[in-house]
Amino acid sequence: MTDAAELKRRTAELLAAHPPATTDRLDFLKARFDAGLAWVHYPEGLGGLGVPRSLQVVVDATLEAAGAPDNDARRNGIGLGMAAPTILKYGTEEQKQRYLRPLWIGEEVWCQLFSEPGAGSDLAALGTRAVREGDDWVVNGQKVWTSGAHNSRWAILIARTDPDVPKHAGITYFICDMTDPGVDVRPLRQITGEAEFNEVFLTDVRIPDSRRLGEIGDGWRVAQTTLNNERVAIGGMRLPREGGMIGPVSKTWRERPGLRTHDLHQRLLKLWVESEVARLTAERLRQQLVAGQPGPEGAGMKLAFARLNQEISGLEVELRGEEGLLYDDWTMRRPELVDFTGRDAGYRYLRSKGNSIEGGTSEVLLNIVAERVLGLPAEPRTDKDVAWKDLAR
Amino acid sequence: MTKAPDLLYSEEEEALRAAVRDLLADHCDAPGVIARTESDAPHDLAAWKALADGMGLAGLLVPEAQGGQGATHREVAVVLEELGRAVAPVPYLTSAVVATEALLACGDEELLGKLASGRTIGALAVGLHLAPGAAFTAVRVEEGALYGELSGVADATAADVLLVPAEDGGLYAVSVADTDAVTVTPQIAFDLTRPLATVTLTGAPGRRIGDAGPAVRRALRAGAGLLASEQLGLADWLLTETVRYLKERKQFNRPVGGFQALKHRLAQLWLEVVNLRAAARGAADALATGEDADLTVAVAQAYAAGVAVHTAEEALQLHAGIGMTWEHPIHLYLKRAKSDAIAYGTAGAHRSAVAELVDLQAP
Numbered sequence: 001m002t003d004a005a006e007l008k009r010r011t012a013e014l015l016a017a018h019p020p021a022t023t024d025r026l027d028f029l030k031a032r033f034d035a036g037l038a039w040v041h042y043p044e045g046l047g048g049l050g051v052p053r054s055l056q057v058v059v060d061a062t063l064e065a066a067g068a069p070d071n072d073a074r075r076n077g078i079g080l081g082m083a084a085p086t087i088l089k090y091g092t093e094e095q096k097q098r099y100l101r102p103l104w105i106g107e108e109v110w111c112q113l114f115s116e117p118g119a120g121s122d123l124a125a126l127g128t129r130a131v132r133e134g135d136d137w138v139v140n141g142q143k144v145w146t147s148g149a150h151n152s153r154w155a156i157l158i159a160r161t162d163p164d165v166p167k168h169a170g171i172t173y174f175i176c177d178m179t180d181p182g183v184d185v186r187p188l189r190q191i192t193g194e195a196e197f198n199e200v201f202l203t204d205v206r207i208p209d210s211r212r213l214g215e216i217g218d219g220w221r222v223a224q225t226t227l228n229n230e231r232v233a234i235g236g237m238r239l240p241r242e243g244g245m246i247g248p249v250s251k252t253w254r255e256r257p258g259l260r261t262h263d264l265h266q267r268l269l270k271l272w273v274e275s276e277v278a279r280l281t282a283e284r285l286r287q288q289l290v291a292g293q294p295g296p297e298g299a300g301m302k303l304a305f306a307r308l309n310q311e312i313s314g315l316e317v318e319l320r321g322e323e324g325l326l327y328d329d330w331t332m333r334r335p336e337l338v339d340f341t342g343r344d345a346g347y348r349y350l351r352s353k354g355n356s357i358e359g360g361t362s363e364v365l366l367n368i369v370a371e372r373v374l375g376l377p378a379e380p381r382t383d384k385d386v387a388w389k390d391l392a393r
Numbered sequence: 394m395t396k397a398p399d400l401l402y403s404e405e406e407e408a409l410r411a412a413v414r415d416l417l418a419d420h421c422d423a424p425g426v427i428a429r430t431e432s433d434a435p436h437d438l439a440a441w442k443a444l445a446d447g448m449g450l451a452g453l454l455v456p457e458a459q460g461g462q463g464a465t466h467r468e469v470a471v472v473l474e475e476l477g478r479a480v481a482p483v484p485y486l487t488s489a490v491v492a493t494e495a496l497l498a499c500g501d502e503e504l505l506g507k508l509a510s511g512r513t514i515g516a517l518a519v520g521l522h523l524a525p526g527a528a529f530t531a532v533r534v535e536e537g538a539l540y541g542e543l544s545g546v547a548d549a550t551a552a553d554v555l556l557v558p559a560e561d562g563g564l565y566a567v568s569v570a571d572t573d574a575v576t577v578t579p580q581i582a583f584d585l586t587r588p589l590a591t592v593t594l595t596g597a598p599g600r601r602i603g604d605a606g607p608a609v610r611r612a613l614r615a616g617a618g619l620l621a622s623e624q625l626g627l628a629d630w631l632l633t634e635t636v637r638y639l640k641e642r643k644q645f646n647r648p649v650g651g652f653q654a655l656k657h658r659l660a661q662l663w664l665e666v667v668n669l670r671a672a673a674r675g676a677a678d679a680l681a682t683g684e685d686a687d688l689t690v691a692v693a694q695a696y697a698a699g700v701a702v703h704t705a706e707e708a709l710q711l712h713a714g715i716g717m718t719w720e721h722p723i724h725l726y727l728k729r730a731k732s733d734a735i736a737y738g739t740a741g742a743h744r745s746a747v748a749e750l751v752d753l754q755a756p
Contacts, residue, residue, distance in 0.1 A: 260756035269744040273695040280671040284400035300664040370656035374636050377651030
């Protein structure tokens with residue numbers, strides 16, 4: 001049994017054999033992966049030691065204290081948070097060996113080819129087609145809202161392999177090579193002026209069958225692993241007091257008494273209290289996870305933070321008065337990382353409009369809470385037993 | 394970052410919850426509570442005896458050396474959640490929390506032991522509406538005899554001992570049974586399950602037990618912080634009961650709970666209750682550890698009233714006609730929730746406290 005003391009010993013061994021000060025960054029990360037200290041809850045041989053996830057902090061704290069480089073997880077959020085758990089659960093041994101190490105190290109960045117112009121909340125209605133030709137699949141279609149597609153080596157992709165069965169049954173999950181000549185990535189400019197996301201056009205993209213994840217027609221079930229991990233990632237952060245969107249507006253309030261009005265004061269205090277309560281709720285969820293009693297609160301956290309981000313940033317635009325009439329920069333850019341609090345209030349206000357859309361709209365999440373948590377009747381379905389090709393569109 | 398508060402329930406706390414819920418299922422069924430509201434005995438003293446004397450819950454906050462259980466605000470909060478779920482008409486918050494905290498501040502061992510046993514009920518003689526730190530009415534004192542009138546005192550009609558602030562800055566204990574110079578007159582309260590009364594003192598003999606200022610402040614802070622758990626209990630029952638009813642109730646040949654407009658409203662309420670649970674656990678833990686207690690209590694009280702009242706109002710609307718009847722218990726919860734929104738300070742008063750504590754000053 002590997003416990004905290006044993007993990008500390010192994011971490012010390014890694015540091016002794018590969019002193020961070022004199023070791024190349026990627027070499028160190030490779031050695032860390034091979035020592036099973038990358039993500040300790042993964043199996044041995046795949047960057048882990050098969051021990052509880054809660055022990056990861058032991059490794060991380062020791063490495064941070066020693067000044068060791070990390071894998072810059074924010075640059076590969078989709079890879080680490082969504083592709084990796086899906087590959088771990090459904091991948092073949094060869095796929096796991098091939099993809100997980102460069103993914104964790106950050107040598108290969110991943111993106112997600114799920115949403116389509118005609119398949120948003122109703123993702124299972126997606127129409128990108130994959131047709132079998134010999135040992136390959138030939139893929140044609142259009143994906144949208146793909147963050148990081150222009151920097152990615154690989155994508156997780158769901159496509160329709162059988163249009164003659166109901167929509168959930170005819171989907172297959174693939175790993176798509178983003179360097180394939182049939183992959184055309186175009187920036188999708190959004191209301192903030194910049195382009196975090198892309199449209200991705202797939203034209204006769206050839207994917208060998210060896211890059212299929214899971215069974216043919218089982219892609220919807222495989223995708224649930226990916227999407228569940230997305231919601232965990234969005235809702236599970238730990239924040240200090242005033243750590244979220246309420247921080248900048250509180251700072252402005254304190255530093256600029258001339259902007260204060262009674263109306264804004266009441267609204268600010270209400271949002272401050274709600275932010276603090278949401279922070280406690282997220283902390284409670286985190287404590288439940290650590291204690292091994294995960295609750296359904298995660299779905300609620302995304303709803304709460306989306307609304308708060310929008311209301312707080314809207315208030316901040318107003319608080320700034322005359323300056324609220326201005327915007328920092330409409331220049332079309334392609335930011336590598338999204339920093340919600342890095343730009344001015346106008347940007348935050350516009351960007352946070354996406355918080356109630358991305359990763360499941362608030363309306364869909366309310367349905368999920370009502371049906372899965374409260375056990376209320378499901379929405380009437382007219383699409384369940386209809387072949388995908390016969391659906392209204 | 395300071396150490397995070399423990400926001401979970403321990404196994405012992407869950408066991409305590411189950412025991413209290415069992416007891417209340419036997420004592421405080423809804424028709425019984427409704428019938429009692431218009432009787433001569435609005436307090437359920439049998440339930441109180443079972444809770445306080447039988448289970449020893451009146452002494453949770455009192456150290457063992459002084460005859461109590463030596464537990465903390467965390468356990469008290471669990472009891473209050475259950476009392477809220479049942480809108481139980483027992484003087485627990487007023488005697489076992491607020492009066493007890495005042496006695497703890499004064500260090501009065503004799504009365505602490507009595508209140509801890511549950512055989513004596515105490516009430517702090519200040520208006521239920523007062524927020525921690527608010528100015529309170531003090532009565533005139535002449536040679537140890539008290540003169541004056543105090544109104545809006547919760548559970549005073551059940552109290553054996555009144556803790557009365559006087560103009561000399563002292564807090565005086567007045568034994569109701571020992572004198573004719575105390576008159577406790579019931580008021581017609583909006584909340585039928587937490588009776589209010591006027592206390593008239595016409596030369597009542599009082600024993601000075603300590604300084605009123607710090608004792609009242611401490612008592613009201615504990616009352617406010619733990620009231621959030623009672624409000625959580627109210628909201629939790631209302632949501633659970635409304636979801637249950639809407640799964641059963643059929644109109645247009647389908648369960649009403651299947652309409653998306655109503656599902657979304659119930660999901661929103663669930664989210665509010667989830668948030669209130671974290672806020673209430675935060676307040677209970679902060680009172681227990683003393684860490685960050687002023688702010689955590691103010692945050693919980695600035696948030697809780699809105700949730701409890703919203704849940705009660707939605708529960709009534711979603712029950713529709715049956716929710717407007719005297720027979721259905723929802724009105725007891727609505728009245729309690731609305732009164733709780735004023736008790737121990739309004740949300741607005743607590744937001745003002747937050748503004749001071751985190752330096753978000755008014756213009």
